[in-house]
Amino acid sequence: MPLSPKIIExxxxxxxxxxxxxxxxxxxxxxxxxxLDSLLGGGLPKGAITQLLIPNISSGGAMVLHEIxxxxxxxxxxxxxxxxxxxxxxxxxxxxLLWIRCHDVAQALKATDLILRDGNLPLTILDFKQNSDRxxxxxPGPTWYRFQRISEENKTSLLIITRHPIASSAHVTISMTxxxxxxxxxxQREEIIKSVSLExxxxxTQLEYRYA
Amino acid sequence: xxxxxxxxxxxxxxxxxxxxxxxxxxxxxxxxxxRMSPRQLSLDVIETAVPGTAQQNIVDDPSFDIPxxxxxxDGIHVIELNPAAERAGIRPGVSTSQAxxxxxxLVLYPRTLSNEQxxxxxxxxxxxxxxxxxxxxxxxxxxxxxxxxxxxxHQLWLRELLTKLRSVxxxxxxxxxxNPEIALQAAKxxxxxxxxxxxxxxLQSLPLESLAxxxxxxxxxxxxxxxxxxxxxxxxxxEIGQRLGLEGLSLWDRAAGxxxxxxxxxQPPETFEExxxxxxxxxxxxxxxxxxxxxxxxxxxxxxxxxxxxxxxxLTLTLENGxxxxxxxxxxxxxxxxxxxxxxxxxxxxxxxxxxPVTSFHLEVIPSRPSGHQFDLFQGGLKDPNRFFQTxxxxxxxxxxxxxxxxxxxxxxxxxxxxxxxxxxDWARGRIKKKGYPKTxxxxxxxxxxxxADVQLNDDGKPTLIQSSVIxxxxxxxxxxxxxxxxxxxxxRWEAIEWDIALDHRGLYRIAQSTTSTNERRRTSAHxxxxxxxxxxxxxxxxxxxxxxxx
Numbered sequence: 001m002p003l004s005p006k007i008i009e010x011x012x013x014x015x016x017x018x019x020x021x022x023x024x025x026x027x028x029x030x031x032x033x034x035x036l037d038s039l040l041g042g043g044l045p046k047g048a049i050t051q052l053l054i055p056n057i058s059s060g061g062a063m064v065l066h067e068i069x070x071x072x073x074x075x076x077x078x079x080x081x082x083x084x085x086x087x088x089x090x091x092x093x094x095x096x097l098l099w100i101r102c103h104d105v106a107q108a109l110k111a112t113d114l115i116l117r118d119g120n121l122p123l124t125i126l127d128f129k130q131n132s133d134r135x136x137x138x139x140p141g142p143t144w145y146r147f148q149r150i151s152e153e154n155k156t157s158l159l160i161i162t163r164h165p166i167a168s169s170a171h172v173t174i175s176m177t178x179x180x181x182x183x184x185x186x187x188q189r190e191e192i193i194k195s196v197s198l199e200x201x202x203x204x205t206q207l208e209y210r211y212a
Numbered sequence: 213x214x215x216x217x218x219x220x221x222x223x224x225x226x227x228x229x230x231x232x233x234x235x236x237x238x239x240x241x242x243x244x245x246x247r248m249s250p251r252q253l254s255l256d257v258i259e260t261a262v263p264g265t266a267q268q269n270i271v272d273d274p275s276f277d278i279p280x281x282x283x284x285x286d287g288i289h290v291i292e293l294n295p296a297a298e299r300a301g302i303r304p305g306v307s308t309s310q311a312x313x314x315x316x317x318l319v320l321y322p323r324t325l326s327n328e329q330x331x332x333x334x335x336x337x338x339x340x341x342x343x344x345x346x347x348x349x350x351x352x353x354x355x356x357x358x359x360x361x362x363x364x365x366h367q368l369w370l371r372e373l374l375t376k377l378r379s380v381x382x383x384x385x386x387x388x389x390x391n392p393e394i395a396l397q398a399a400k401x402x403x404x405x406x407x408x409x410x411x412x413x414x415l416q417s418l419p420l421e422s423l424a425x426x427x428x429x430x431x432x433x434x435x436x437x438x439x440x441x442x443x444x445x446x447x448x449x450x451e452i453g454q455r456l457g458l459e460g461l462s463l464w465d466r467a468a469g470x471x472x473x474x475x476x477x478x479q480p481p482e483t484f485e486e487x488x489x490x491x492x493x494x495x496x497x498x499x500x501x502x503x504x505x506x507x508x509x510x511x512x513x514x515x516x517x518x519x520x521x522x523x524x525x526x527l528t529l530t531l532e533n534g535x536x537x538x539x540x541x542x543x544x545x546x547x548x549x550x551x552x553x554x555x556x557x558x559x560x561x562x563x564x565x566x567x568x569p570v571t572s573f574h575l576e577v578i579p580s581r582p583s584g585h586q587f588d589l590f591q592g593g594l595k596d597p598n599r600f601f602q603t604x605x606x607x608x609x610x611x612x613x614x615x616x617x618x619x620x621x622x623x624x625x626x627x628x629x630x631x632x633x634x635x636x637x638d639w640a641r642g643r644i645k646k647k648g649y650p651k652t653x654x655x656x657x658x659x660x661x662x663x664x665a666d667v668q669l670n671d672d673g674k675p676t677l678i679q680s681s682v683i684x685x686x687x688x689x690x691x692x693x694x695x696x697x698x699x700x701x702x703x704x705r706w707e708a709i710e711w712d713i714a715l716d717h718r719g720l721y722r723i724a725q726s727t728t729s730t731n732e733r734r735r736t737s738a739h740x741x742x743x744x745x746x747x748x749x750x751x752x753x754x755x756x757x758x759x760x761x762x763x
Contacts (some may be wrong), residue, residue, distance in 0.1 A: 099616070185712050
């Protein structure tokens, strides 16, 4: 639905009177995975939610997850992985990874709340890729706004991996498209990941974000 | 120009010390909010009810000005009085009935020798922060030699010290003088701090009783018309010596501020503990948390005075049935922050269920030196390790201890074999190994547990069709078999034949035919079946299952 001219004018006045504070999201949490960092201009925005959509099956989502965790490890940064369906399969030891193995969405949301409020870990990954749509639809909308406020307060980054958009308060929504083939199972990961394509499908402006 | 250093002493004096100790103990118990309406144990109680009241200062209580007296051991006579009781005309030695006749609102306290000793230790610990040369002069009196102290503004630190003493329930006075005797006399008349010099008029106007001479000597002096120190020092010293002997000479020297007594230096005790016996057994958490908070505030103050941190909390709860519960709580990052320490203690206590009400509580803290940490320039550390470990405990309570932590592979080829380690304070410091390792293939998302499936094989033994609750359909391509096995030497023997399959809807999955001994499946002990131990009569179950999805 197109916005009414009055709303557009009101936004313009507000933007003039209260100019967006530069630097709110100038600080990023670099994931170390260059395709994502370069797409977002340095890394995941600090104090905000980023949503990574992987709609198709066998698209390489787990591979991306591993890349981010390993890149963060290489940068000596702590990561919390909240596993919505206890499906993460570590290849190697991850001494800087705090893995929370939940059995359903409700548990994962409570764990996310605790981790975000704690504020000690710069990056929290909430993996809902394997959770059913039926479960995810039951998440109350204000939950995401609450997470956004906590992240903003603690200057931490929250990355949500899911099949469909669920976090209405996400600052950036990225879509990932790729298709794995059986030959890829014996290929080097760095070769496979070259063909992964990321696309920003929604990025909130500063003003829109502040009034979310 | 050479700076002349003048010798200076300070005395901390706690008037009517035994009575204050008894009042302090009573205040601890009366601060106990168990008389309020009992509430169930909950976090809300911790966050709302405790902190505000914990800041209350006992000696600021208006009841401090109510006439109070300390009972002798016989419980009949009073032995110490506060100024309000003295103003009411009560004198030490009178019976309780006589005392109450003079002041109807008189509060009588039994003497608590253990608390007096405990508070004396607290006094020494708090004073030690300001001078290493301290003397345990008498109950409620501590003398400090201020040699080497650079500041001349003694009022500032003395005021800080007196405030600390007030926070532990003691109202003290401080005096400064060129020798311990003058400093003590100054402390006795201070309000609350007084500095006097050797020839001060104030010193000379003090009554003779302030030096506590023997009654015999005091009577002689009074018969001579000597009432104060000035009058005594105006008499010739030699003449006093000839008539009254050494005792008289000592009294003259003390009156003239020429006493040369040497301080008997002591070290404050290094035990930091507090305990309370409840008048009524506690049945709810709230009063206990209240006491814990107050204890932590006091102990933190004492620990601070010796420049240490708190590394462990030892909580001992004595129950009505005689049982003792002892719990040692390790502080991940030693600290003196009361809120942090209280949060850790409260988190334990709120999950504690006791068989009987609590009759006494003892808290001991173990100090440690601040540990030096040189963080890596490029390594992010935990901002608040103590808070993080509290969060970890909450997460463990939410998902289970075995479901949260750092994943670590177990030294076996068995798929999905890993253990979860709880992070430590120096989480991963020195453990980060940035070594390269082969990164082959995309990651797997595992179904835990595996999803049972029916698999149809062709003549070559390759899977061609699969049916399960998560995937069903024709298998376009299959890679395998990948044979794995282990533990062939014991009853937990296992085998797995894995296949990677591509389905017609473009999904890639891993399926496996697991062969596991029934003993392993039932998780029975090896001793249950001696025949199995010999490896002669294993029974196996073969089952296909969908292990995970390459996603």
